[in-house]
Amino acid sequence: SRCHPNDMYVLAGDFNFPDIVWPVFPASMPFESWRTLPKQCRDFVDVASALSLCQMNNQPTRGSAVLDLFFTSKPECVMGVHLMEPLSDHASVNVEMTISTYKYNPLTKTILNYPKANVDAICANLVSFTTSYMEDFASRSTNENWNLLKFKLLQLADLFIPKVNIRSSVEKPWFSARLKKLLNKKHRLYRSAKLSRSQDAWEKYDQCNLTTKLEIKNAKRKYFNEDLGNIMRTNPKKFWTVVNPKQGRQSFSFSDDVGNKMSPLEACERFSQYFSEVFSEDLFPLPDYYPDSNMYHEMPQLTISATGVLKLIDEQHPNSTPGPDNISMKLLKLCKHECSTLLSLIFQQSLDTSDIPDDWKHAQVIPIHKNGPKNEFGNYRPISLTSVPSKLMEHIVFSNVMNHLCINNFIFVNQHGFRRSHSCETQLFEFSNDIHENLHSRLETHAIFIDFKKAFDKVPHHRLMLKLRSLRIDPFVTEWIAGFFSNRTQCIHYESKDSSPQQVKSGVPQGTVLGPLLFLIYVNDLPTRIQSMIRLYADDCVLYRKIEGLDDCMLLQSDLTFLETWCEEWQLQINVSKTKYLNFNNKRTSTQFNYTLFSIPIENVQTYKYLGLHFTPNLSWEPHINHVTAKANQTLGFLRRHLHSATRETKLIAYTSLLRPKLEYASLIWNPHQSYLIDKLEAIQNRATRFVLRNYTRTSITTLKQQTNIPLLADRRKITRLTALHHLYYHSPSKKEKYCPAANHVSARTDNSQKLQLATPRTNTFKFSPLQLSISDWNSLPDDIVTVKESIRFRSAIATLYNT
Template identity: 40%
Template sequence: TFALFFSFTQVVKQPTRITQSAANTLDLVLSSRSDFISDITYLPGLSDHALLSFHVNLSIPLAPKMSKTFRNYKKANFEAINNELSAFLDIFLEDFNFRSVQANWNLHLAKVHELTNKYIPTYTVRHNRNAPWYNLHIKRLSNKKKRLFKSAKRSFNNDRWIPYKQAADEYVSAVKKAKEEFQQQTLPLMLTTDTKKFWRVINPKDDNKIILIDDTDNVIPSNLCASTLNECFIRNFSESADPSLPFVHSYDYAVMFPILIEPAGVEHLLRSLKPSSAPGCDLVNPKFLKSTSVYSSIILTKIFQQSLDNGFLPAEWKVGKVIPLHKSGNKTSALNYRPISLTSIPCKILEHILFSNLANFLESNSFFIFAQHGFRKTYSCETRLVSFMHKMNIILDHSSSADCIFLDFSKAFDKVCHKLLFYKLRQLNLDHKLLTWLEFFLINRSQSVSANNLTSEPRSVHSGVPQGSVLGPLLFLIYINDLASTVSSHIHLFADDCVLFREITCDNDIICLQSDLNAISVWCEAWRMELNINKCKRMHVSRKLCQLPKYCLNNIPLDPVFSYKYLGIHISHDLTWTAHTTYVINNANRMLGYLRRNFARASSSLKLLLYTTLIRSKLEYAASVWDPSQEYLINSLEMVQNNSVRFILSNYNRTASLSSMKSSLSLPSLASRRKAFRLSLFHKLFYHSHLHDELILPPQYISPRFDHANKVGIPSARTNAFFQSFLPRTSDEWNRLPASIATIEDSHHFKSALANIV
């Protein structure tokens, strides 16, 4: 049955165990391709089993030599490029108003490509599958060692093993020397000359080749992976041709002022471009725009204003080059990849301008709900987590409990219905030119996927806001903004990350929370959004043992959990940080093990950089929120730094002073750094108008002799667990700060002053 299930054939045809009384076939050679296996030779064995000898005839293809061609912008002649752009500017502006947006863009794009080909040389990089320290000398020694090994094995002469062992020793010595030279000389030099290459060596990614398996467990050919992924991504989009329009609140805002685009503003954006940003399908490189900002800003300003005034975008601005990014789970499933769209850099610059004007208009009219902290200036994951955890801690401090429903929207950005989004945008009294431009920006888009060095055919996109664009997140916030108005319980949002919660004091609270879940389900149906019920979870927050309430979504019971990873933090049902601290420590220790195995011979300065970048950063993500107060957790976290310090200095002597070693490296304790993070976050809350009113209490009394002017009230705590949570604990530490520091409004100056006392 086993052989039939896998389509195996038994190749052994003769008995392999022969005794005086019987002859049986006990040895198996199974294959799905018996034509690859030579005839089996049956030889006398050492026991009563025959010895089977056969060959597998397979031709192993050599891996193709991979190479890529790049532009060498370091050797570009930008003086000549700018001179030609200056001359081109007069020609471009002469009949500008008589040409369409597309014609003007085509003229500019052709000039950019002409100058790029003329003045920016190319170079070819061949992909090296060997270790970065592996050189030609080591390769020759390796080949020599292999030749001598084969010769010694064939000769049956012990004297032939002597030159092999000498060659093997020479090879090992050369490898050791090459590793030392690479880690002590090449890597530090690489850090100063090519930081991008440096970090590729330090933290290499997995092989970029994508291998997919279809529903029948067959491997999809490599050349079809791009089209398979594109088909999978396209299925995420909804094609609701004519949805009914639900009721939506209309706003009596004053009409938004028209947007005027100035060359100075465009030039500033061009100068601030990240050179490493990937270009879109128009191949306009940010390095080119950055180095020609004076003339490019004038040309692009004219095109941007014409595009906005006419409500029209060049075709290249509406095409996305999608890079599939693995999220989690099985890498062979196309469902476990997220589409990241690379769009035109010039279009993104215009999006930045429109984003700034639109966001300022909405913020000035207090459009966004207080519950939304995603993609908003002065808000962050930390502010969202602090607000959520503070409310949870208050409930537990009152010996009460709460039920939390963590909701997971399925492909939220891709599901946004264009017609319904336009319907909401029209209620905001936006400038009519901006509204027309936004509608044209979203409709009739297309995308193609790049995978395994191949690009799929473009496919039309019928819904959603483009991921990877500048305006996409803001448009999504507008679309989801009225979700909170449908519920009576607390709701916290960070973009599409949503948690619904309510204090449970009686059965009626459970009924209300279930009613809110039903209301959210109705909202999703009306606005064409979907919830991934399998990933939606319920958690009962309490320190008491009790029967857990049950909640349903679309009549499907939600799974209970005792810990949930929310915005990168593991939140436990009793609000302790043991589980999250353990997770962080294990993650950091894995990275430390990787560095020990691969960079033991590196210099101390390089090891220190690797520690602060790759290990300490893992230990300190959102640490201001979860900074533990228990001594054993503090010591466990510090142990990771202690082990890292020994690695940095290559000092594993048990009697060596760790405090002295950390002092020599200017490494403060992790606990003191977390305290500084908490005070810095508190400073942000204090000078944030809305968050200050929501979270910070006024002081009962300010002593002119002992207190500074920015003293705050400390929340009263019945339990030590609440007092050691972020707000009570940090409020007390804030009040103890010197007045000269607590009154500093600028966050950068505050952090600098804080570093001298924490």
Template identity: 30%
Template sequence: MPNRVISFGEDFFMLTPESWEEYRLLRNKVTKLVKENKQEHQAQIMRKFEQNPKLLYQIVNNQSKVKPGVSPLQTSEGTTATASAAAEELANFYSTVFCPKECVTLKLHPLLSPNDTLQDMTVNAESVLLILLGLNTKKSPGADEITPLILKQCARSLYTSLTDLFNLSLNCSMVPMDWKCGTITPIFKGGDRSDVSNYRPVTLLPVISKVLELLVANKLTKHLEGNNILSIAQHGFRKSHSCLSNLLLTLDDWTLAIDNGNPIHACYLDMSKAFDRVNHSILLQKLKQHGVTGKLLAWLENYLMDRVIQVRVDGALSKPVAVTSGVPQGSVLGPTLFLIYANDIPNLVRCKIILFADDIKLWASIHTSEDCVLLQEDLNALYDWSLRNKLPFNFQKCKMLNIGKCVEFTYTLGPHRLAWTTDEKDLGVWISSSLKTSLQCTAVYKRTSKILALLKRIFGRFTRQTLPSILNTYIRPTMEYAVQVWSPWLQKDIVLLQRIYHRATKLVTGLQSKPYEERIESLKLFDFCYRRIRGDLILTYNILHTPNHPLQKLFVRREPRISRTHDYLLAVPHSRGNSRRYFFAVRVCFAWNSLPQNVAHSPNLNIFKTNLDSFLSTQPKIEPPHSA
């Protein structure tokens, strides 16, 4: 490269034919060297990945253009010059979300009789040992710098002493101050790197304290679930509940209403920094209302008191900042405590409601204007709840979605008029007013295309051994997240998403010129159509074989008519329109009912997956149901 610049830098436009030939040869030589160097670099990366597939994230992050750490931050006095100054600026910003300490008294009626209350608890040594042996050694330590690796490797030497320590803490209703200090690592979210609001706080707590928290959280959860106290509308942080169950139950009601010709008015409500603004005095009252009393309630009160956070930037720590409200971020107990705090929300409304932690969906099927009035009354009730419980709504993120035939009505949330939208991102899935899945399919395609382009730039080509790991780590999590909710049924969307697999398999060395079907077979992969049907069937197996699964209401069982069919046959619901016909609870019935006995009657999920893969591999090419 330098020779080329020196030879032709000044007289480039006055070259003789001989000089042009010399330039061309040098140019080609340099181009070849650059290409060979790039290929060798990519080959080194691929060899490193093949030797240790667990390094995939590290390799991609090192090769990506995203800079780690915190950049100089804009302040009222200029720009931060040191890591310590940046840490202080971030700590001051994060502290603004907390609410001042305020003692609030609510009139709450106990949900349980005194005989069913949870007054105290004792930690079992075997439970402590089990948790220590199951610690994830990749997790970071808290302020005490005691890593999960140390605790796991020394578990059998430490567990009896830790059990005594935990029981002493619970019996005295005291939490050590060192366990109340959270260390925040700022993670850049995107946008202007000098803006403090573009850094997401990730809080690290001492691992030992989280072990005790897990034991307490398990006890609380067992108490709440055992007494059926938690609302069935809450799908956050509960066993067998998830974003997927939340979305499927929502879409089941919406598609059925649209199929019957009834429009839906849906309210998407968002609380502002809900986890950070929980009022401690109200939370303690609600814990008592839910049957938590005695020493355990006193321990939880002490657990919430006198907590502090510090921000770490490049090794520099900010001064401690008092945490005056909220459930501890990064904790194990925090989610359970928030569920208790928000547990009474569904009891306030008469319309249909569903929650995922602090994300609320409220809707009504609109037959007359009275239904709109009823929905508005429920919004008023929720606004009043937010005032009483000191959790304000984020009005900018609260929206209305009209599904089906347009019915005009103006809704308000307190003083704020709710804006109408034609589509909304609901727990990571785009929902449109037509209930078509095209918007979500396009979003998934764009995101996976960017990921695939980045991987191609880093690795160049894949081997037959590495592509499955690449797909499992980077492509499938995006393409298959809640796919049972938005499985494409328009032909254009099916073709669009199938392109990702076409492009990915073409990047395998030696398979570029092979037909797609041959590439898939050579790599022993199921294509996206198979993967979607497989995902539908696995979820159906889980629903039918899990006692009290929240999605069991989606299905109606029917008796087998011939002896060769299995015992878990499903009645196929009647449907008129495409949004209902291609909804999970309808479309999966055909595939599920066609399974042989040995698959449907599998004794557990792992055996079911094995039997299902064997069955699907013997079937002709699957063409999923679709509409033009």
């Protein structure tokens, strides 16, 4: 692997290890089962892990045992694994992979060279254009005014911004034109020497061959020691295309129903057909929906100013992808003062008349792979690329509507998706805390994890508008949103091809600014009649209840029945096969109940992945940590292969940006207290530290970490939970009473002034639960730290305290 670090390795065959539970070794196995495995099995798994090989076949090949395995160093290249008819007593394993060949067809495209644009000429032309443009502005429609401005901007870009032809590079990033000339010269000299067979010709070839090898070696050294570090500082996007495990966008071939390979245009049309099939049409009559609108304050009338649009343009990222109209954010930023004036007039006209330009209602949809085989259309989600000016208008509408909803406390308190100061981690913290408290009280918790089917794409527009009109939003804004959704079209863009346009009959487009907010509004009334606890993260829903008897089970089932009624009324679908039931308990015998949805039994599982965490009935985090370390090992193997010659600085940034986040995601919730799990996590960082310093000798790992200023992961997790508790204590007044109870007794001699009440634990699970462990750490802090109210100063103070 040192000689060919970038090559793909494949290891396949009958390994005859029936005791190992795949897919992710040993994440699917309890620690006790892992310990009882034969030594040769554990040694085999350790070697595979150390070599960063990923096992892709999880299906039994003989009886119920997975004996025939397929390892690869590049799992991202595996599109699918299927079993075929056996040729012997073992099933045949068919693996579909994308493997690069040595013949490439590089793409050439023309782009605008914005740094060399004649900005003064563009602005001067826009100023003169504005005079004639404003003369008949009021007599033209919004669509006409927008088209005039769009064509003018594109015309000025064509005249005053130089064009550059770029070619997608298929060579190694360090490969240069000089090296290519040397290689061509070497090949010519070799052919000449072989034909002439003269000593002089062979000496010329040998000299050129030596020079070429030396130049390649120097080019590699220069790229990894100098260029890559400079790229990292000046062009982070280019740096991540080198380092990112996804290795850019890869194309995959698709086949039709009879197995023939599809052309890119045929694949576009099939994607378009698949994405259009999920749309739903409003069923009439609409539901009776008469909430008390008087409970909400009326939203002030929205007025759009040039100053506000200018500020908004300044806040946007310049590299955002342009939509189908080809107006980029870079172009708007070049002439932002002139554009902000003209756009503010168009925005206000569009708002006043509910007339939305056609370009703003058309989306270019990019299929993005979710999971599963990459050659199946159902494993992609549609992401919409819409007009950049349209997104600016959406930002204005979004901020004003969201402000109105927050003032009226409209959004469901347990909805953590797409909200400021809310995240996956806050959702997981509150959910896991409820489970911990119930386990501490010797109570079971039955949790139903609801899976909505294509929820964002199935929102019916008339039903959505019914809810919007009840919120006392500015009527001009409401009607603008109605116009924004009417007569929308989309086309699929894949492999430089576009499908024919399709009408968008339902849904809130993913990739738009308004989409997430409108979805939150649509599902906001779902919990109103739920008697159990329900938590939402956008369309991720968990419904749970502490169980003291069968009556509680019946109440939970009645909530599921109400959920059925709500979904039928508001035309959202639940995927019952992906909806799971998990019984949280630490009892030998637990309450059993058969929950159903639409008369279909819900599967009872022993582990469930919710928002990235693997939950188990007794809240053991060992399966999750095993999964995390296995994934981190794969990432470390990738970094070793691609950055083996890079500088220490580059490797360290790659580790802290790509690998360490995998070891720390939501660690507030799953922080382990068992030493063997703590060591297992730290072992990944130890290996990464040796990779960063390229020191694989017996040098003390503590010394190496001090050289790189890499703190222990356990210390970083401690800082994370203290920071989270600090935020609850000082910056979340609505949650402080529940999660930060004041201590019953505070000793002036031994306690800090902000001491919190710590519950008496009955089990280690509760003792080391996120909240209890955070309170314990908080109470041990000195008074001069716990009294610091600013989050940044507090985090800095505890980092200094723990020498991190």
